[in-house]
Amino acid sequence: MNPKKFTIITLIATSGLVALIALTATSRASSNGQKEVTFTRDVVPIFYKNCAACHRPDDLAPFSVLTYEDARPWARSIKEKVVSREMPPWHADPRYGDFINDARLSRRDIDTVAAWVDQGAKEGDPRDLPPLPDYAAGWNIGKPDQILSMTREYVIEPDAPDNYVYFTLPVRFSEDKWIQAAEIRPGNKRVVHHAIAHILTPRARARAGEDIDETDGEPDSGSSIFYKSRSLSRVLTFAPVIDDGASAPNGGSAFKRRSGHEDADGFSILLTSFAPGKAPDIYAEGTAKKIPAGSVIVLQIHYSSFRGALEKPERDRTSLGLIFAKEPPRKRVVSLTIPNHYFKIPAGSANHRVSASYTFDQDAELINYMPHMHLRGKDMKYEALYPDDRRETLLWVPRFNFNWQTLYRLREPVAIPKGTKIIVTAHFDNSSKNKYNPDPTRDVRWGDPTYDEMMIGWMDYALPESSK
Numbered sequence: 001m002n003p004k005k006f007t008i009i010t011l012i013a014t015s016g017l018v019a020l021i022a023l024t025a026t027s028r029a030s031s032n033g034q035k036e037v038t039f040t041r042d043v044v045p046i047f048y049k050n051c052a053a054c055h056r057p058d059d060l061a062p063f064s065v066l067t068y069e070d071a072r073p074w075a076r077s078i079k080e081k082v083v084s085r086e087m088p089p090w091h092a093d094p095r096y097g098d099f100i101n102d103a104r105l106s107r108r109d110i111d112t113v114a115a116w117v118d119q120g121a122k123e124g125d126p127r128d129l130p131p132l133p134d135y136a137a138g139w140n141i142g143k144p145d146q147i148l149s150m151t152r153e154y155v156i157e158p159d160a161p162d163n164y165v166y167f168t169l170p171v172r173f174s175e176d177k178w179i180q181a182a183e184i185r186p187g188n189k190r191v192v193h194h195a196i197a198h199i200l201t202p203r204a205r206a207r208a209g210e211d212i213d214e215t216d217g218e219p220d221s222g223s224s225i226f227y228k229s230r231s232l233s234r235v236l237t238f239a240p241v242i243d244d245g246a247s248a249p250n251g252g253s254a255f256k257r258r259s260g261h262e263d264a265d266g267f268s269i270l271l272t273s274f275a276p277g278k279a280p281d282i283y284a285e286g287t288a289k290k291i292p293a294g295s296v297i298v299l300q301i302h303y304s305s306f307r308g309a310l311e312k313p314e315r316d317r318t319s320l321g322l323i324f325a326k327e328p329p330r331k332r333v334v335s336l337t338i339p340n341h342y343f344k345i346p347a348g349s350a351n352h353r354v355s356a357s358y359t360f361d362q363d364a365e366l367i368n369y370m371p372h373m374h375l376r377g378k379d380m381k382y383e384a385l386y387p388d389d390r391r392e393t394l395l396w397v398p399r400f401n402f403n404w405q406t407l408y409r410l411r412e413p414v415a416i417p418k419g420t421k422i423i424v425t426a427h428f429d430n431s432s433k434n435k436y437n438p439d440p441t442r443d444v445r446w447g448d449p450t451y452d453e454m455m456i457g458w459m460d461y462a463l464p465e466s467s468k
């Protein structure tokens with residue numbers, strides 16, 4: 001059946017202003033009486049909004065949804081992944097927390113995509129196609145005010161082992177800079193496993209010399225439980241074992257805890273990170289992260305040849321994009337790491353519980369969460385235990401997936417009174433049933449390499465800019 005289409009174009013000219021209004025009245029029906037669903041009119045707006053951040057040329061995902069030609073061959077798979085809610089990737093239980101970047105499609109959008117595929121994945125009228133969104137040359141934060149790139153290319157050989165490499169970016173800020181948004185663009189997504197940008201303040205530089213460490217402070221006891229081989233840090237096999245870090249004196253962290261202003265103790269400050277699927281850091285109006293005057297920025301990049309999956313050497317030159325706050329902020333952002341460094345996951349264990357905690361010694365507002373584990377990570381929960389003993393679930397990720405290091409950005413900040421304890425609880429699957437498990441026969445402890453584990457509840461919180 002041929003679709004009928006009536007297009008009324010009205011030209012209105014008002015005092016030199018010319019507006020073109022196109023009214024499209026459509027009445028279409030497919031043979032079974034259902035409304036006809038087309039790519040150009042009904043489906044592509046859903047794809048632009050919910051898929052194109054990854055599914056566009058030269059980005060993360062295996063195909064582009066921007067054109068009918070590119071998307072059509074994937075129609076069957078698209079329906080399957082959309083109906084099962086595997087795509088877009090989102091792993092938080094919707095009962096807890098309200099997140100501004102909640103990627104879940106509405107029921108209506110899922111039905112539209114499914115109906116499109118069921119009806120034969122038709123293109124429709126090319127004139128219905130909405131304009132292509134402006135992706136500002138690949139930056140998800142919009143056009144950066146400043147772009148900082150590695151000064152040289154780094155080459156990864158096909159058989160190279162996992163490696164953490166540090167690059168100091170070519171900038172030294174002569175005045176305080178307030179960051180409204182920050183994003184790392186990997187130069188080569190085949191080898192950049194993840195990347196973290198640290199702010200090294202003058203005090204942090206003086207303290208650390210050139211010895212830059214990813215970890216969040218200096219060892220608590222003076223005797224480090226870590227050792228390094230080829231810049232990869234791992235926990236010593238004979239270090240004490242504490243799985244229930246939440247009940248331990250330091251919450252399971254091997255480092256002195258800083259509170260409030262991260263620079264207060266002279267350590268480096270987390271600026272932003274990249275991992276597959278992670279949203280860039282964008283702060284609400286009036287809230288920003290400070291780069292103190294005299295700071296330099298160091299990129300830590302985890303390069304991986306993904307166990308020999310490369311055919312030829314690959315080159316990388318990764319960049320950092322920054323958007324500065326237009327006005328001095330009312331609140332400043334502090335990044336907090338809630339880790340358990342002492343766990344030990346027994347070989348073969350299918351549901352090993354590990355916890356960590358942090359107690360706030362001042363009022364704060366939580367603004368985002370980012371659970372981090374490696375391949376054996378199964379689930380993670382963030383809870384707040386308030387001073388009045390009320391216990392509230394903040395975030396519950398029931399099926400953690402290492403491939404997706406999701407940043408959960410809260411729509412409204414969560415107020416945390418002084419004395420609140422944040423408890424992070426994770427489970428690990430070190431059994432052979434876990435298809436990602438590199439080795440179920442090994443006891444596993446903390447370490448940088450992907451074949452070791454990590455357990456970190458990351459979060460950002462905000463403090464009034466006047467507080468120290």
Ligand code: HEC
Nearest residue numbers: 050051053054060061062074077078081082087088089277
């Ligand atoms: C945050 C990035 C991201 C978003 C958003 C996203 N995808 Fe994906 N998608 C990926 C990546 C990466 C893969 C390949 C790895 C995987 O399958 O997990 C993938 C895989 C897929 C596949 C399977 C391809 C195959 O190899 O069989 C389909 C189908 C798909 N996505 C459809 C969609 C649709 C439709 C949307 C929007 C409604 C969407 N995706 C949103 C990143 C994304």
